[in-house]
Amino acid sequence: MDAPVKLEVLATDGAARCGRLLTPHGAVPTPAFMPVGTQAAVKAMAPGELWDIGYRMVLANAYHLAVRPGPALIRDLGGIAAFMGWRGAVLTDSGGFQAMSLAALNRIREEGIRFRSHLDGAPMLLTPESALDIQQMLGCDIMMALDECTPYPVQPADARRSLELTARWAERSLRARTSHSQALFGIVQGSVYADLRAASARQITSLGFDGFATGGLSVGEPKALMLEMAALSASFLPADKPRYLMGVGTPEDLLAAIAMGYDMFDCVLPTRNARNGCAFTSAGRISIKHSRHAADSRPLDERCGCRTCASYSRSYLRHLFRAGEILAARALTEHNLYFYASLLRRAQAAIASGTYGQLCRSLASGVAQELDETE
Amino acid sequence: MDAPVKLEVLATDGAARCGRLLTPHGAVPTPAFMPVGTQAAVKAMAPGELWDIGYRMVLANAYHLAVRPGPALIRDLGGIAAFMGWRGAVLTDSGGFQAMSLAALNRIREEGIRFRSHLDGAPMLLTPESALDIQQMLGCDIMMALDECTPYPVQPADARRSLELTARWAERSLRARTSHSQALFGIVQGSVYADLRAASARQITSLGFDGFATGGLSVGEPKALMLEMAALSASFLPADKPRYLMGVGTPEDLLAAIAMGYDMFDCVLPTRNARNGCAFTSAGRISIKHSRHAADSRPLDERCGCRTCASYSRSYLRHLFRAGEILAARALTEHNLYFYASLLRRAQAAIASGTYGQLCRSLASGVAQELDETE
Numbered sequence: 001m002d003a004p005v006k007l008e009v010l011a012t013d014g015a016a017r018c019g020r021l022l023t024p025h026g027a028v029p030t031p032a033f034m035p036v037g038t039q040a041a042v043k044a045m046a047p048g049e050l051w052d053i054g055y056r057m058v059l060a061n062a063y064h065l066a067v068r069p070g071p072a073l074i075r076d077l078g079g080i081a082a083f084m085g086w087r088g089a090v091l092t093d094s095g096g097f098q099a100m101s102l103a104a105l106n107r108i109r110e111e112g113i114r115f116r117s118h119l120d121g122a123p124m125l126l127t128p129e130s131a132l133d134i135q136q137m138l139g140c141d142i143m144m145a146l147d148e149c150t151p152y153p154v155q156p157a158d159a160r161r162s163l164e165l166t167a168r169w170a171e172r173s174l175r176a177r178t179s180h181s182q183a184l185f186g187i188v189q190g191s192v193y194a195d196l197r198a199a200s201a202r203q204i205t206s207l208g209f210d211g212f213a214t215g216g217l218s219v220g221e222p223k224a225l226m227l228e229m230a231a232l233s234a235s236f237l238p239a240d241k242p243r244y245l246m247g248v249g250t251p252e253d254l255l256a257a258i259a260m261g262y263d264m265f266d267c268v269l270p271t272r273n274a275r276n277g278c279a280f281t282s283a284g285r286i287s288i289k290h291s292r293h294a295a296d297s298r299p300l301d302e303r304c305g306c307r308t309c310a311s312y313s314r315s316y317l318r319h320l321f322r323a324g325e326i327l328a329a330r331a332l333t334e335h336n337l338y339f340y341a342s343l344l345r346r347a348q349a350a351i352a353s354g355t356y357g358q359l360c361r362s363l364a365s366g367v368a369q370e371l372d373e374t375e
Numbered sequence: 376m377d378a379p380v381k382l383e384v385l386a387t388d389g390a391a392r393c394g395r396l397l398t399p400h401g402a403v404p405t406p407a408f409m410p411v412g413t414q415a416a417v418k419a420m421a422p423g424e425l426w427d428i429g430y431r432m433v434l435a436n437a438y439h440l441a442v443r444p445g446p447a448l449i450r451d452l453g454g455i456a457a458f459m460g461w462r463g464a465v466l467t468d469s470g471g472f473q474a475m476s477l478a479a480l481n482r483i484r485e486e487g488i489r490f491r492s493h494l495d496g497a498p499m500l501l502t503p504e505s506a507l508d509i510q511q512m513l514g515c516d517i518m519m520a521l522d523e524c525t526p527y528p529v530q531p532a533d534a535r536r537s538l539e540l541t542a543r544w545a546e547r548s549l550r551a552r553t554s555h556s557q558a559l560f561g562i563v564q565g566s567v568y569a570d571l572r573a574a575s576a577r578q579i580t581s582l583g584f585d586g587f588a589t590g591g592l593s594v595g596e597p598k599a600l601m602l603e604m605a606a607l608s609a610s611f612l613p614a615d616k617p618r619y620l621m622g623v624g625t626p627e628d629l630l631a632a633i634a635m636g637y638d639m640f641d642c643v644l645p646t647r648n649a650r651n652g653c654a655f656t657s658a659g660r661i662s663i664k665h666s667r668h669a670a671d672s673r674p675l676d677e678r679c680g681c682r683t684c685a686s687y688s689r690s691y692l693r694h695l696f697r698a699g700e701i702l703a704a705r706a707l708t709e710h711n712l713y714f715y716a717s718l719l720r721r722a723q724a725a726i727a728s729g730t731y732g733q734l735c736r737s738l739a740s741g742v743a744q745e746l747d748e749t750e
Binding site: 039040041043044045046047048068069073076077078083084085294295297307311312313315316318319320322323325326327329330331 | 414415416418419420421422423443444448451452453458459460669670672682686687688690691693694695697698700701702704705706
């Protein structure tokens with residue numbers, strides 16, 4: 001049987017690689033950033049706009065969609081892509097991260113995670129089997145095995161117990177799987193401990209997953225440690241399957257992680273920052289709230305080709321943001337997602353031409369700067 | 376000197392007429408509905424989307440823009456249309472209506488209206504002269520003379536005092552005008568009293584305005600009285616100048632007012648209702664919150680040609696609305712504005728072909744119904 005998703009590596013440059021991830025909903029150029037659409041919508045964006053910017057895969061959250069509107073409804077309406085009116089592929093996170101981020105509401109046991117719904121307090125049990133069942137009903141292209149996203153900081157003994165639970169859940173996930181038209185990825189944990197990362201990676205990659213993710217990073221640990229653990233984990237992931245670094249990150253994080261050989265990323269940063277008035281530009285990050293933009297007729301980024309930069313001045317965007325207009329969230333989100341899409345396209349092209357190191361050096365001085373830190 | 380705006384009447388059908396309003400920012404087909412963009416943005420919409428739906432003129436509010444971001448800033452950025460990235464025409468209301476709707480914050484005197492800014496409490500004085508000055512700085516195509524929007528209910532003696540103040544302010548507005556590249560409209564008041572409406576209309580139309588508006592309606596009076604006063608006021612407005620019925624209304628109100636000979640309308644209904652989950656359809660109004668839409672794969676209106684109806688099911692829209700997603704406001708607003716634009720286009724075509732009465736009868740049974748009144 002053919003694998004439901006398949007990575008075609010077209011070129012490598014050091015550990016970095018570019019190619020195409022073939023999914024039931026079409027090909028996704030890699031390395032790929034996936035905009036986050038937790039509730040089956042990328043906040044402030046229409047699906048057609050994501051497509052026009054160049055995105056071919058988005059992320060949604062199985063836990064959130066299980067609570068509302070329910071997986072059976074989405075199945076009956078043709079699966080999550082059809083439900084959203086989205087032509088591309090969808091990856092769903094299982095809800096393991098919500099087990100940590102909504103921690104007051106749940107208890108983790110061998111069987112799974114006992115939640116109370118964040119909406120109405122109704123008791124729910126999320127197990128490796130039910131997480132699979134939900135994702136199979138959602139009809140996403142890529143399902144994630146239920147894991148425990150180990151919190152930070154954590155003692156080594158607790159981190160080991162956690163990754164072993166994740167490993168047992170991974171095996172149960174594979175046994176529970178009935179759909180072979182949807183891919184299933186396993187998740188490496190191990191917190192910030194090199195030996196535990198190695199142990200988890202060996203365990204998870206010994207199982208028959210279609211791809212592998214590095215989880216449990218960007219949860220509060222220092223940046224250097226995040227990058228070290230991401231690199232270490234990547235070194236254990238097989239070259240012939242897609243590698244996904246979950247929840248990362250800033251433009252500079254993406255550039256670093258691509259160099260480690262990761263193919264897929266997701267992060268709320270471009271969309272959430274946009275709604276908070278922060279824009280990514282080729283010269284660094286700007287806060288549209290800042291008074292120095294009040295009468296500035298220039299676009300957010302004079303080197304950007306997005307619709308926002310073609311249509312609106314910084315002055316107008318600042319006015320929209322201060323006035324609480326929805327158009328502010330729309331325009332900044334579209335700009336930031338365009339910025340990320342452009343970054344990934346440049347990375348793909350640089351890898352193909354063997355110039356990825358040069359690209360990273362040329363961008364390093366610009367993208368990470370905070371230009372409007374003081375208001 | 377040519378008038379800054381000119382109405383070309385192309386056809387009449389009874390009192391109804393269709394044509395084109397020629398403005399400094401292009402021709403606007405009439406009868407025209409103007410989406411409300413109080414703060415220089417039509418809530419949830421991008422200017423290019425309004426254009427694509429067929430709108431050629433929007434409304435903004437001089438008072439709101441005077442408070443934030445300030446008229447000098449907008450002037451320095453090229454005027455309100457350029458500031459918004461809008462290719463069409465803009466009409467600004469003066470702030471007279473805010474004198475009523477933000478009444479706790481102001482006092483009306485002969486000189487003008489003493490406000491406290493609704494944002495920071497700063498004292499402001501809006502006079503006929505300063506309202507003109509602000510609108511001239513904004514660079515809108517059509518300015519409105521400052522009026523007192525008489526509240527409802529009101530005693531006849533108070534309504535008379537109010538309309539006479541409005542008349543004196545109208546004369547001061549014309550004397551204060553320095554820009555003759557922007558049109559200036561006068562406003563008829565008189566509450567619900569036929570003799571006062573007639574007196575106000577005679578006073579205002581005797582002055583050298585470029586167009587005339589009927590104000591002070593849709594402020595709480597019974598619907599039949601609103602229509603009676605709108606018709607009476609219209610009968611006094613000269614045929615060779617544009618007639619604008621302010622703040623009206625529902626689709627059925629627009630059909631009735633077009634039959635009276637009005638050319639221009641504005642109302643928050645299509646945009647505000649959209650954000651509250653209410654959609655206009657050819658069969659009547661629906662509330663997308665209603666549980667009967669939960670698993671409905673049909674569009675809002677199977678006879679609608681808008682992007683929302685081409686892209687999203689009622690089920691998905693209901694999910695978006697309940698999840699608080701910005702896309703719900705976007706999709707419903709675009710649909711409702713498309714519905715209004717289509718209605719106006721059909722009215723224009725029917726007037727041109729002498730079938731306006733038939734159009735009104737054919738639509739009457741559908742559009743006014745509330746289909747989901749109980750939840």
